[in-house]
Amino acid sequence: MTVSPTETRRVVRPGSPELVEFVAAVAEDARRRRDEGGTEPPNAALAQVRQLRLGAVRVPVESGGGGWSVTELFDLLIDLAEADPDLPHILRIHFTFVEELFAQPRTDQKARWVPLVVAGFLFGGALTELNGKPVGDQSYDTTLTPRSEGGYVLDGRKFYSTGSRFSDYLRVSAKLPDDALLTAVVPADRAGVTHVDDWDGIGQRHTGSGTTVLTNVVVDESETLPWRGTGLPVRPRQAFQQLYLHALAAGILRSVATDAAELLRTRKRNFVFANDEQPRRDPQLLEVVGTLSATAFATESIVRAAAQAQEVSFAAARDTGFDAQLESEASVLAAKAKVSIEDPALRAAARLFEVGGASATRASAHLDRHWRNLRTLFSHNPTAYKARVLGDLLVNDTPLPDAGHI
Numbered sequence: 001m002t003v004s005p006t007e008t009r010r011v012v013r014p015g016s017p018e019l020v021e022f023v024a025a026v027a028e029d030a031r032r033r034r035d036e037g038g039t040e041p042p043n044a045a046l047a048q049v050r051q052l053r054l055g056a057v058r059v060p061v062e063s064g065g066g067g068w069s070v071t072e073l074f075d076l077l078i079d080l081a082e083a084d085p086d087l088p089h090i091l092r093i094h095f096t097f098v099e100e101l102f103a104q105p106r107t108d109q110k111a112r113w114v115p116l117v118v119a120g121f122l123f124g125g126a127l128t129e130l131n132g133k134p135v136g137d138q139s140y141d142t143t144l145t146p147r148s149e150g151g152y153v154l155d156g157r158k159f160y161s162t163g164s165r166f167s168d169y170l171r172v173s174a175k176l177p178d179d180a181l182l183t184a185v186v187p188a189d190r191a192g193v194t195h196v197d198d199w200d201g202i203g204q205r206h207t208g209s210g211t212t213v214l215t216n217v218v219v220d221e222s223e224t225l226p227w228r229g230t231g232l233p234v235r236p237r238q239a240f241q242q243l244y245l246h247a248l249a250a251g252i253l254r255s256v257a258t259d260a261a262e263l264l265r266t267r268k269r270n271f272v273f274a275n276d277e278q279p280r281r282d283p284q285l286l287e288v289v290g291t292l293s294a295t296a297f298a299t300e301s302i303v304r305a306a307a308q309a310q311e312v313s314f315a316a317a318r319d320t321g322f323d324a325q326l327e328s329e330a331s332v333l334a335a336k337a338k339v340s341i342e343d344p345a346l347r348a349a350a351r352l353f354e355v356g357g358a359s360a361t362r363a364s365a366h367l368d369r370h371w372r373n374l375r376t377l378f379s380h381n382p383t384a385y386k387a388r389v390l391g392d393l394l395v396n397d398t399p400l401p402d403a404g405h406i
Helices: 017-035 043-052 070-083 086-090 092-102 114-119 238-266 283-319 324-355 357-361 369-378 383-396
Strands: 123-126 143-146 152-158 169-175 181-187 193-196 211-219 224-226
Touching: 017 043, 017 070, 043 086, 070 086, 070 238, 070 283, 086 092, 086 238, 092 114, 092 123, 092 238, 092 283, 143 169, 152 169, 152 181, 169 211, 181 211, 238 283, 238 324, 238 369, 283 324, 324 357, 324 369, 324 383
Parallel strands: 123 169
Antiparallel strands: 143 152, 152 211, 169 181, 181 224, 193 211
């Protein structure tokens, strides 16, 4: 394994001095890495995530975790995204996996992973494939072939493997010989697992979202989990995962506003047609900064409102099992959050340059990263599809898609 379980210690509390210090250290490390060329991933921050056992914040206290609420988790995600949006993005599949472990029904297969989460281990995902499957299809080319001595052999090639390169375990979806689906959870450094650093997105550049190659990977029966279609109710994870990305957008927009304020505060020269010799006193430039601040506030507020619905649906899933109505309500609010946030956020990241002039476009200023990161985050499921489904629901009372892509 890449890490060893940490000593038993209490998971940090929301807003604790230790957590505040950690977030500040993440921001400082991100600035250093940008100034040094931006090629280094957030390795130091990930080491601290493991040491602080932040991956266990949603694990109940009685199971050794932090017992955080969903809204407390989302507040943390916003703070971390303001500091370095790559870091919480790397943890997206991990937090999704943790929720699945505690959803009803509880099983021994799920319970075996809880001590590893509590110990500080991180779980990445390898789900998506670059194939030409038809619309709505959820089959995979990756295979789990039964072995005569028991267990399986895993073979395939995954892309968009967010977090996998930095994780300790991988959650991989594959098909059986009869085309049924099964999930394997294996160590990220097991023989036959190859992580290819080929993610070349314009934003979120250090999320490890490239290729995972699986070649004759041995999988024990105990390292598998049921998938959809097996008779066990499985929560449609997309609503949580989509809202998760918009929490990152909220943190980025905080940075947009603070960067704009600092840019204007320290700027010496103004435009020849400006309203004041001092840029920081120019009412039109101040209007831009005020608008950016308001956009950041609105985005945070929307994300928190949608997170409350996730709070309710997750509580039901843990206590009594999945509630279809609560799941639907959470999905609708996650979709509304995406539709309402995207355009204002992208405009805000572009308007940042209005207060800085040509100097703000210099590569050394790194201000283009905000738009690039937002554009990359928002490309997860087109907004047009979500808006269409919301309209069909409101006008025609059409149920949400079963696939969970709302």
